Amino acid sequence: MNRRNFLITPPALALAIGMGGASQPALAAPAIITSNSRILPRDGKKPRIVICGGGWGGMTAARYLRELIPNSDVVLLERNPTFWSGPMSNKWLIDIVSTDFVNHDMQRPANLYGYTLLQTEVTGFERDRKLVRTAHGLIEYDFLILSGGIRNAYDAWFGNDQRAIDYTRTHFPSAYIPNAEMFALKRKIKEFKGGTIVMTLPPPPHRCPPSPYERACLIAWHIKKNRIPGKILILDPKPKVAPIHMGYQTAFQELYPDIITHVPNAKVVEVDPFNKRIKTTAGEFKFDDAILMPPHQAAEMVWHAGLIGKDANGKPTGWADMHSRLFHANSDDSVYFVGDLMGFISDQFGHYPKSGHVANYIGRIVAQNIAERVAGKEVVARLPDNLCYMMVNAEPQEEISVKFEYEVDAASGKVIQTQIDMDVRTEDLVKEDFAWIKEKFSDFLAI
Ligand SMILES: Cc1cc2nc3c(=O)[nH]c(=O)nc-3n(C[C@H](O)[C@H](O)[C@H](O)COP(=O)(O)OP(=O)(O)OC[C@H]3O[C@@H](n4cnc5c(N)ncnc54)[C@H](O)[C@@H]3O)c2cc1C
Numbered sequence: 001m002n003r004r005n006f007l008i009t010p011p012a013l014a015l016a017i018g019m020g021g022a023s024q025p026a027l028a029a030p031a032i033i034t035s036n037s038r039i040l041p042r043d044g045k046k047p048r049i050v051i052c053g054g055g056w057g058g059m060t061a062a063r064y065l066r067e068l069i070p071n072s073d074v075v076l077l078e079r080n081p082t083f084w085s086g087p088m089s090n091k092w093l094i095d096i097v098s099t100d101f102v103n104h105d106m107q108r109p110a111n112l113y114g115y116t117l118l119q120t121e122v123t124g125f126e127r128d129r130k131l132v133r134t135a136h137g138l139i140e141y142d143f144l145i146l147s148g149g150i151r152n153a154y155d156a157w158f159g160n161d162q163r164a165i166d167y168t169r170t171h172f173p174s175a176y177i178p179n180a181e182m183f184a185l186k187r188k189i190k191e192f193k194g195g196t197i198v199m200t201l202p203p204p205p206h207r208c209p210p211s212p213y214e215r216a217c218l219i220a221w222h223i224k225k226n227r228i229p230g231k232i233l234i235l236d237p238k239p240k241v242a243p244i245h246m247g248y249q250t251a252f253q254e255l256y257p258d259i260i261t262h263v264p265n266a267k268v269v270e271v272d273p274f275n276k277r278i279k280t281t282a283g284e285f286k287f288d289d290a291i292l293m294p295p296h297q298a299a300e301m302v303w304h305a306g307l308i309g310k311d312a313n314g315k316p317t318g319w320a321d322m323h324s325r326l327f328h329a330n331s332d333d334s335v336y337f338v339g340d341l342m343g344f345i346s347d348q349f350g351h352y353p354k355s356g357h358v359a360n361y362i363g364r365i366v367a368q369n370i371a372e373r374v375a376g377k378e379v380v381a382r383l384p385d386n387l388c389y390m391m392v393n394a395e396p397q398e399e400i401s402v403k404f405e406y407e408v409d410a411a412s413g414k415v416i417q418t419q420i421d422m423d424v425r426t427e428d429l430v431k432e433d434f435a436w437i438k439e440k441f442s443d444f445l446a447i
Contacts, residue, residue, distance in 0.1 A: 039137035054078030057339030058147035060363030068371035074115035084178030148299030195288025247400035247423035251392035298341035389433035399429035
């Protein structure tokens with residue numbers, strides 16, 4: 001028996017075979033489940049769609065698949081016991097919203113919409129047999145959706161130096177993958193007594209491009225309000241703040257002139273977490289504390305599925321290799337991608353913004369695409385849009401925002417992006433932001 005595959009919990013095993021003395025009632029041995037067992041038997045001939053990752057994209061796809069294909073058997077696999085929202089989590093860091101606002105029950109929407117939710121780790125795939133490997137066993141599928149979000153590519157900084165990776169993750173958490181690191185960062189902010197906090201920004205493409213600047217503004221607001229002798233140094237690999245360039249520059253200068261310093265063209269060259277030093281293409285910096293965000297890549301599940309794209313030199317792109325208009329894998333049209341792990345879309349702008357808004361949109365589009373295929377209809381290529389609101393001031397609460405619109409260029413057939421920045425910070429945008437999140441949460445969390 002392969003020990004890794006053996007899933008009886010030790011106390012249950014002890015009861016079953018070791019502790020049943022003569023005076024105790026005999027207990028039947030529980031069925032032995034290994035990760036090679038097939039679980040979740042099929043329900044007749046219903047099409048089975050398995051979704052790996054129950055975040056913004058995966059939960060949306062699950063809801064719409066059940067609605068659009070009423071006789072479908074939809075299974076959502078998620079490692080976490082509850083849903084934690086990235087959007088609004090910067091505001092949660094400084095108590096503008098409560099934990100209940102960002103953290104939600106996943107079983108309720110599953111029961112309401114009629115899909116099966118299984119809390120488990122997706123560990124691999126056997127695509128030739130249309131099977132997903134999980135910590136609980138093997139699950140069959142007809143269609144597979146990968147929606148596992150991102151991974152922190154610490155290896156880009158540290159190679160396989162696991163000690164440096166673990167030290168960085170535990171002492172200078174990036175808190176861009178919900179949810180444990182979020183608590184660590186919140187505690188860090190609460191306990192901050194002064195000094196220089198360095199924030200590294202990942203190179204594009206990365207999860208929610210405007211949100212690290214929002215985080216810097218809100219931490220700066222906390223520093224200003226509590227008169228903490230602290231500074232924030234944003235080490236940005238890009239040549240300028242983007243998106244919402246003017247809105248952020250103005251907020252940095254008008255609201256936090258003595259606290260925030262933005263350093264452009266600061267690509268990370270070397271990180272020494274033990275001695276709190278970082279070398280970049282814009283110079284070397286020492287820090288007292290830090291939020292060290294490494295490069296982002298597609299979640300491990302895309303690597304496990306063997307569906308990462310390759311560049312012209314045959315090197316992994318780090319993101320899914322997919323059809324830019326229909327969102328299925330280029331090499332396997334039974335596998336779809338939803339959310340931040342998606343790959344290249346267009347020469348003009350690269351990737352769709354890695355946002356909750358886009359993940360939600362694509363989750364619905366992919367459900368529509370699969371429904372069309374199940375019904376034997378022609379699949380329609382659809383485009384998303386994107387909208388992000390960012391809080392830059394907490395007293396009074398003021399936000400800026402950015403909208404992206406997409407269309408297909410008639411001449412080239414390529415997807416074209418138009419970016420509209422709302423650079424003037426207003427209280428009205430805060431109201432729009434809260435209305436936006438209410439609409440999104442009601443869409444896939446049914447609240
Ligand atoms: C601080 C911050 C602020 C943000 N602000 C905004 C904003 O204002 N607006 C906006 O639109 N977006 C915002 N975002 C971005 C948004 O959170 C992401 O773009 C969105 O969550 C992407 O959805 P997803 O479904 O691809 O990934 P996620 O929502 O991260 O979901 C992926 C899920 O897959 C699960 N998973 C991964 N691997 C496995 C596995 N092997 N087995 C089982 N489960 C697995 C994860 O646990 C997770 O629940 C923000 C993000 C952060 C961190």
